[in-house]
Amino acid sequence: xxxxxxxxxxxxxxxxxxxxxxxxxxxxxxxxxxxxxxxxxxxxxxxxxxxxxxxxxxxxxxxxxxxxxxxxxxxxxxxxxxxxxxxxxxxxxxxxxxxxxxxxxxxxxxxxxxxxxxxxxxxxxxxxxxxxxxxxxxxxxxxxxxxxxxxxxxxxxxxxxxxxxxxxxxxxxxxxxxxxxxxxxxxxxxxxxxxxxxxxxxxxxxxxxxxxxxxxxxxxxxxxxxxxxxxxx
Amino acid sequence: xxxxxxxxxxxxxxxxxxxxxxxxxxxxxxxxxxxxxxxxxxxxxxxxxxxxxxxxxxxxxxxxxxxxxxxxxxxxxxxxxxxxxxxxxxxxxxxxxxxxxxxxxxxxxxxxxxxxxxxxxxxxxxxxxxxxxxxxxxxxxxxxxxxxxxxxxxxxxxxxxxxxxxxxxxxxxxxxxxxxxxxxxxxxxxxxxxxxxxxxxxxxxxxxxxxxxxxxxxxxxxxxxxxxxxxxxxxxxxxxxxxxxxxxxxxxxxxxxxxxxxxxxxxxxxxxxxxxxxxxxxxxxxxxxxxxxxxxxxxxxxxxxxxxxxxxxxxxxxxxxxxxxxxxxxxxxxxxxxxxxxxxxxxxxxxxxxxxxxxxxxxxxxxxxxxxxxxxxxxxxxxxxxxxxxxxxxxxxxxxxxxxxxxxxxxxxxxxxxxxx
Ligand SMILES: Nc1ncnc2c1ncn2[C@@H]1O[C@H](COP(=O)(O)OP(=O)(O)OP(=O)(O)O)[C@@H](O)[C@H]1O
Ligand SMILES: [Mg+2]
Numbered sequence: 324x325x326x327x328x329x330x331x332x333x334x335x336x337x338x339x340x341x342x343x344x345x346x347x348x349x350x351x352x353x354x355x356x357x358x359x360x361x362x363x364x365x366x367x368x369x370x371x372x373x374x375x376x377x378x379x380x381x382x383x384x385x386x387x388x389x390x391x392x393x394x395x396x397x398x399x400x401x402x403x404x405x406x407x408x409x410x411x412x413x414x415x416x417x418x419x420x421x422x423x424x425x426x427x428x429x430x431x432x433x434x435x436x437x438x439x440x441x442x443x444x445x446x447x448x449x450x451x452x453x454x455x456x457x458x459x460x461x462x463x464x465x466x467x468x469x470x471x472x473x474x475x476x477x478x479x480x481x482x483x484x485x486x487x488x489x490x491x492x493x494x495x496x497x498x499x500x501x502x503x504x505x506x507x508x509x510x511x512x513x514x515x516x517x518x519x520x521x522x523x524x525x526x527x528x529x530x531x532x533x534x535x536x537x538x539x540x541x542x543x544x545x546x547x548x549x550x551x552x553x554x555x556x
Numbered sequence: 557x558x559x560x561x562x563x564x565x566x567x568x569x570x571x572x573x574x575x576x577x578x579x580x581x582x583x584x585x586x587x588x589x590x591x592x593x594x595x596x597x598x599x600x601x602x603x604x605x606x607x608x609x610x611x612x613x614x615x616x617x618x619x620x621x622x623x624x625x626x627x628x629x630x631x632x633x634x635x636x637x638x639x640x641x642x643x644x645x646x647x648x649x650x651x652x653x654x655x656x657x658x659x660x661x662x663x664x665x666x667x668x669x670x671x672x673x674x675x676x677x678x679x680x681x682x683x684x685x686x687x688x689x690x691x692x693x694x695x696x697x698x699x700x701x702x703x704x705x706x707x708x709x710x711x712x713x714x715x716x717x718x719x720x721x722x723x724x725x726x727x728x729x730x731x732x733x734x735x736x737x738x739x740x741x742x743x744x745x746x747x748x749x750x751x752x753x754x755x756x757x758x759x760x761x762x763x764x765x766x767x768x769x770x771x772x773x774x775x776x777x778x779x780x781x782x783x784x785x786x787x788x789x790x791x792x793x794x795x796x797x798x799x800x801x802x803x804x805x806x807x808x809x810x811x812x813x814x815x816x817x818x819x820x821x822x823x824x825x826x827x828x829x830x831x832x833x834x835x836x837x838x839x840x841x842x843x844x845x846x847x848x849x850x851x852x853x854x855x856x857x858x859x860x861x862x863x864x865x866x867x868x869x870x871x872x873x874x875x876x877x878x879x880x881x882x883x884x885x886x887x888x889x890x891x892x893x894x895x896x897x898x899x900x901x902x903x904x905x906x907x908x909x910x911x912x913x914x915x916x917x918x919x920x921x922x923x924x925x926x927x928x929x930x931x932x933x934x935x936x937x938x939x940x941x942x943x944x945x946x947x948x949x950x951x952x953x954x955x956x957x958x959x960x961x962x963x964x965x966x967x968x969x970x971x972x973x974x975x976x977x
Contacts, residue, residue, distance in 0.1 A: 373973065373974070374970075377969070377970050377973070380883070382882075382883060382969045382970055383969070383970040402887075402888065403887045403888060403889070406882060406885050406886060406887040406888075407885065407887065408885075409883070409884070409885040410884070410885030411885075415883045415884070417880070421876065421877075421880040423877060423880075424569075425565045425566065425568075425569050426562075426565070434881075434884060435884045435885055437559060437562075438884075438885050438886065438890075482884070486885075494973075
């Protein structure tokens with residue numbers, strides 16, 4: 324194991340072509356995330372934060388450069404291989420939770436486990452455990468529509484950690500929440516890092532959210548402009 | 557929670573749409589099932605049997621056929637002339653004459669409901685040669701045993717009548733009743749009858765059987781009384797039926813008869829019952845062709861479009877959801893099968909339900925659909941219709957959902973989220 328690096332991004336370029344025009348979003352970006360680090364990514368809208376996050380999560384591949392996550396070079400994998408890899412290695416937290424409305428909290432959390440060779444009982448136990456970690460043990464049979472935004476985001480986080488991935492990526496996880504709920508979610512993320520040893524990459528627009536991270540990086544026009552702010556404990 | 561339950565819940569998510577789609581599927585499967593049942597039935601009725609063939613001998617140039625009774629004996633044997641010619645066994649032939657009359661003497665006061673129209677034949681042959689009665693011992697040994705007694709009774713009663721149960725009710729008579737019939741077609745030959753029994757329920761519920769020698773006696777009596785032959789005396793034989801074991805024998809017997817100069821005035825023709833029905837149906841050939849090759853496929857295409865429409869809408873609504881599933885690690889194949897699975901589950905179950913309900917209703921509640929065409933028995937939905945229904949629904953669902961499923965499969969995660977970002 325290359326000591327303690329969860330994510331290694333090396334000279335990555337990413338461009339999109341829209342209507343025949345080339346749009347360069349990431350321009351030779353490099354980035355390291357050590358194990359058990361909580362990293363915050365900030366930057367103006369359109370600066371490429373989500374694009375970078377998608378590349379780290381294996382949802383898209385770079386135009387050039389190399390990305391290594393959790394020990395695997397993912398920049399060259401096929402779509403199907405990436406999907407299988409994601410199940411065990413990446414937990415994704417969305418701004419708008421994106422829970423399936425027809426499923427209960429428990430079933431939503433169980434969803435990624437369907438892809439693993441587990442018995443129904445094992446799935447259920449693992450999902451209940453994840454819901455317990457996020458503090459929703461008493462809401463397991465509620466549908467998303469019956470839960471508050473903060474509670475839904477907890478379900479989203481439980482779903483992200485249920486397969487026990489080493490890395491959690493979160494795209495503005497508090498962007499849709501009030502200050503109090505946001506604070507609770509950030510607290511939960513810090514917990515996941517310190518007690519479960521997860522590495523976390525979080526995109527945020529909120530400086531107060533970024534303050535809870537170990538380190539904040541700023542992205543502008545596809546480049547990191549400033550790195551290594553304050554070190555937190 | 558399992559994969560299938562996820563599929564099932566996605567179907568029940570938009571209940572109204574799913575139910576409407578299922579109903580549409582059921583109606584269309586119903587139509588296809590009926591069309592195919594009719595075609596299947598006609599196919600079976602007109603396809604040439606290779607064994608146990610019934611040949612029909614009738615007058616060649618005239619309908620209805622009116623042959624002299626002198627033809628009856630030699631035709632019943634297959635008209636053999638030379639050594640080596642095939643000889644039909646006694647139980648394997650029957651002759652039909654038709655005697656029509658009314659309970660009421662005055663033609664002006666006659667009510668068609670009180671008329672009867674009898675097959676005049678040898679009693680024994682009713683059970684050995686009539687379609688759907690010749691297999692009674694196999695189908696229902698008990699009923700056959702009972703009917704045999706009725707036939708024996710008729711053999712002892714020259715003026716005996718065996719009547720179908722519906723006809724008996726119309727005539728307002730019961731077994732044992734005696735009455736006079738005033739003939740309609742054999743003018744002047746009015747006969748006294750006694751009802752000796754009832755035909756086993758089924759195809760002949762409206763029919764009447766009498767003895768052929770009783771009709772022949774009537775013709776003789778007429779000649780004695782009037783010092784001249786009855787106008788129909790030489791035209792009394794309608795049809796002769798012959799059972800032959802196989803096609804080659806049929807060909808041989810047909811040749812024996814048509815080349816035999818004894819049957820040249822009037823000339824006769826020999827057909828199988830299927831070719832007879834076939835000739836009759838020829839008039840509708842275009843209609844059946846259209847049903848098979850235009851109507852059924854058109855319905856199938858419509859069905860696919862109905863399903864495709866519903867699935868497309870649902871896929872479009874759930875693009876974001878598919879993207880989320882992909883983020884969680886679901887592979888494109890998973891998504892494809894999830895959408896196909898929804899359509900298939902819907903199509904297969906609606907198809908089975910529809911065909912099953914049609915089968916049950918037509919066969920068990922209506923007890924078959926009666927065909928208003930001569931010779932035809934009642935028409936039933938074959939049990940095969942169950943898998944036709946499943947197949948029609950399933951194939952249409954598959955065809956209709958292939959495109960939407962593919963588009964769900966190829967949802968690009970970064971595109972979907974780029975749009976919301
Ligand atoms: N799949 C895509 N196809 C084409 N263009 C894209 C795609 N994804 C992102 N872009 C473009 O790339 C640029 C960066 O987008 P990105 O979503 O990474 O920005 P962001 O920093 O996350 O912004 P925000 O803060 O608004 O979420 C934008 O101009 C966006 O329109
Ligand atoms: Mg973004």
